[in-house]
Amino acid sequence: MQRRFVLAAIAGLAFTLPFATPFAHAQQPGERALRLSTTTSTENSGLLTYLLPSFEAKHGIKVNVISVGTGKALELGKNGDVDVTLVHARQLEDKFVAEGWGVDRRDVMYNDFIVVGPSADPARLKGEKDVISAFRKIAGANVKFISRGDNSGTDVMEKGYWQQAGAKPAGSNYVSAGLGMGEVLNMAAEMNAYTLTDRATYGAYKARTGLAIVVEGDKRMFNPYGIIAVNPDRHKGVNYRGAKLLIDWITSPEAQAKIAAFKPAGEQLFFPSAQR
Template sequence: MLNLKKHLGLSGILLGFLSTLLMTVSAPALAQQVIRLSTTTSTENSGLLQYLLPKFEARANAKVNVIAVGTGKALELAKNGDVDVTLVHARTLEDKFVAEGHGVNRRDVMYNDFIIVGPESDPAGVKGSRDVIAAMKKIAASGSKFISRGDNSGTDVMEKGYWKQVGTQPHGSAYVSAGLGMGEVLNMAAELRAYTLTDRATYIAYRAKTGLQIAVEGDAKMFNPYGIIAVNPEKAKGLNYKGAMQLVEWITSDEGQKLIGAFKVEGQQVFFPSYKAAQ
C-alpha cells in the first residue's frame, strides 16, 4: 500500500511536469508577434527589406508587415498609430515628427546618395556634372522634361528643395508631378525620355529595364541618410512598442549593420551602415 502511494505520488509529479511542459510550449507567449513597419519605396524597390527582414523575423519570432510609401505618408501612418515603427529618409520631417512627440528613440541606420538620371541623349547637356543646382538650372532652361515623385516622399522633399535653390523649375508639360513611387517614376522617365531625381539603390535595381543613364552625381548636397523611429506608445493605443524596439535595436546592431553593408544590387553596394559612425 505504501509502495502504491509512492508510485502514485511519483506518477502525479511526472504528469504534472508533462502538463506544465505542454502548456509552456503552447503558451501564447510563443506565438509569432506582428510588427507593423512603414517605410519608403526605396527600401522596398531595391530589395533591401526582402533581404533583411527574414533574418530579423527568425531571430525575433516575428512577422513584419511592411507598408512601402513615400516618407511623408510613412510618417503620417506612424503619427496615426497605424504602424509600430517607421524607416524613412527625410531628416527635417523626421526631426519634426520626434519633436512633436509622435516618435521616440530615432537612430541613424544607413545612407546612400541621390542622383539625377535621364535619357542617353542627354538633351540638357548635364551628363558628368557634380553640381546638382547648376545641372537642374540647365534642365529647366533647356525645356527638357522632368518627372517629379510629387508624393511628399524624402526624394520629393529633396527635389523641391533643389528647385527652390535654383529659383525656377520646368514649366507646363515639361514638369510632370507623378504622385508615384520611385520605381514607377523611373519607368515613366524612361518612357518619356525625361530626367528625374532618384536614390541610387532603386536606380540600380531598375537600370537594366529603363536604360536611363546617370547624369549628375557626387554633389555633397545629394547625401541621403535613413533613420528608424519607434512610434511613441503614449500617443496611440495597441502599439507593439516592444517589437518596434526589437527591430530598432537589431537593425542598428553589429549584425544588422553588417548585413546592410553586405547587401548588393547587381554586385554593387547600395546602402552604407551609419549607426556606429554616428555614436
C-alpha cells in the same frame, strides 16, 4: 530536506535556462505582427526582402511592410497605423520626434541621390557635379522632368533643389506623378525625361529603364535613413516591444554588416551608419 529542495530547484532552473533563452524575444501570445512603414526605396531595391527574414527568424516576430513615400510613412505613424517607421528625410523625422509622435530614433544607413535621364542627355548634364546648376539647365532646356510629387523624402529634396535653382521646367515639361520611385523611373524612361532618384532604386531599375546617371557626387545629395518607434504614450495599442527589438537589431553589428553586404549586381547600394 529543505536544502535538497533548494538545490534541486536551482538545478532545474539551470537545466531550463538554455532552452528558454532562444525564445525570450519570441512573439508573445496575442501580440500582433510588427507593422513597418517605410520608403519605396528600401522596398524597391530589395533591401528589406533581404534583411527582414533574419530578424523574423531570430526574434520570431513577423514584420508587415507598408511601402510609401516618407511623408505618408510618418503620417501612418502619427495615426498609430504602424509601430515603427524607416524613412529618409531628416527634417521631417526630427519634426515627427519633436512633436511627440516618435521615440528612439536611430541612424541606420545612407546612400545618395542622383539625377538620371535619357542616355542621349539632351540637356547636356553628363559629368555635372553641382546639382543646383544641373536643375537650372533642366529648367532652361526643352526637356521633361518627372517629379515624385508624393511628399516623399526624394520629393522634399527635389523641391528644395528647384527652390535653390530659382527656376523650374515650364508647363507640360514638369510632370508631378504622385507615384513611388520605381514607377517614376519607368515613366522617365517612357517619356525620355529626367528625374531625381536614390541610387539604390536606380540600381534595381537600371537594366529595365536604360536611364543613365547624369549628375552625382554633390554633397547636397547625401541621403541618410533613420528608424523611429511610434510613441506608445500617443498610441497605447502599438507594438512598442517589437519596434524596439527591430531598432536594436537593425542597428546591431549583425544587421549593419548585412546592409554593407547587400550588393545586387555587385554594387553596394546602402552604407551602414548606426552609432553603438
